[in-house]
Amino acid sequence: MSPSSGALTRPEQDESSPAGHSRIRALVPLAGVAALLTAAWGIAAWVADALPGPTATVAQLWEMAADGRAGSILWRVAVFMGVSFAIAMVLGIAGGLAISMSRWADRGLSAYLAALQAMPTSMWIPVVAILLGTDVWSLGAVVTLGAVPAIMLGTRTAVRNVPPLLLRAGRTLGERGTSLVIRVVLPAALPGIMTGVELGWSIAFRSLVAGEIFSGALSGTGIGTVIARSRRTGDLTEMMATIVIVLVFSVVIDRWVFSRVQAHLRARRGLVDPGLPH
Numbered sequence: 001m002s003p004s005s006g007a008l009t010r011p012e013q014d015e016s017s018p019a020g021h022s023r024i025r026a027l028v029p030l031a032g033v034a035a036l037l038t039a040a041w042g043i044a045a046w047v048a049d050a051l052p053g054p055t056a057t058v059a060q061l062w063e064m065a066a067d068g069r070a071g072s073i074l075w076r077v078a079v080f081m082g083v084s085f086a087i088a089m090v091l092g093i094a095g096g097l098a099i100s101m102s103r104w105a106d107r108g109l110s111a112y113l114a115a116l117q118a119m120p121t122s123m124w125i126p127v128v129a130i131l132l133g134t135d136v137w138s139l140g141a142v143v144t145l146g147a148v149p150a151i152m153l154g155t156r157t158a159v160r161n162v163p164p165l166l167l168r169a170g171r172t173l174g175e176r177g178t179s180l181v182i183r184v185v186l187p188a189a190l191p192g193i194m195t196g197v198e199l200g201w202s203i204a205f206r207s208l209v210a211g212e213i214f215s216g217a218l219s220g221t222g223i224g225t226v227i228a229r230s231r232r233t234g235d236l237t238e239m240m241a242t243i244v245i246v247l248v249f250s251v252v253i254d255r256w257v258f259s260r261v262q263a264h265l266r267a268r269r270g271l272v273d274p275g276l277p278h
Helices: 002-047 054-067 069-100 103-118 121-132 136-160 164-172 177-213 223-233 237-268
Strands: none
Touching: 002 054, 054 069, 054 237, 069 103, 069 136, 069 177, 069 223, 069 237, 103 136, 121 136, 121 177, 136 177, 164 177, 177 223, 177 237, 223 237
């Protein structure tokens, strides 16, 4: 029994090693693209004298990290986006479920939601600033308003695409009303809902940066202060360093949050073959 049990456990040990190597291999394309972007950036800085190069920007990043500015921007952006986007997710998913359950509401509201999603976020900034003032809550409202239509549309589409046969099976097993939604509709629609959430995140982040660009009206994460200072002094080095911070934050959220959630959902549905690269 002992040799056979050891033989049975040996493949599991072999499978764990490729899994670790696959995570390392997943970082190789990111590093390669980063190197290409850095090279292109260096060439652009050599052509345009006003544009700081990678070396000057890295030095500025080191200085910002040493005096706490980089950490402050990252922390405030993370907290601000976390709170604002959590509200947008609740409103968007709940609203998407509500309109998907009513054919009349679906026909009446979907076109307007699509129009709101396509509308530039900058159009809302002066309206929100006049209605709510120029404090951090105004920027939160802009971020939330930017993300909600995309999440609602993604949820509505995902729910409408749930196979009717699955709904019939749920009703046959005794699921009705809220129980049917929670135990049948939501699990089946979750991949599509997550796609809408991911799109909503990208729109929300653009809304945040747009609100900070108009920092005379809205501010709250520190990016607006950097933009105003760079505009006043004409020195783009701190601005480029802030852009790198925001870019790294976005890549981390995409790779370590959304990509992992999507991979988990695909594995739960049997869409991942362990013998093939993913």
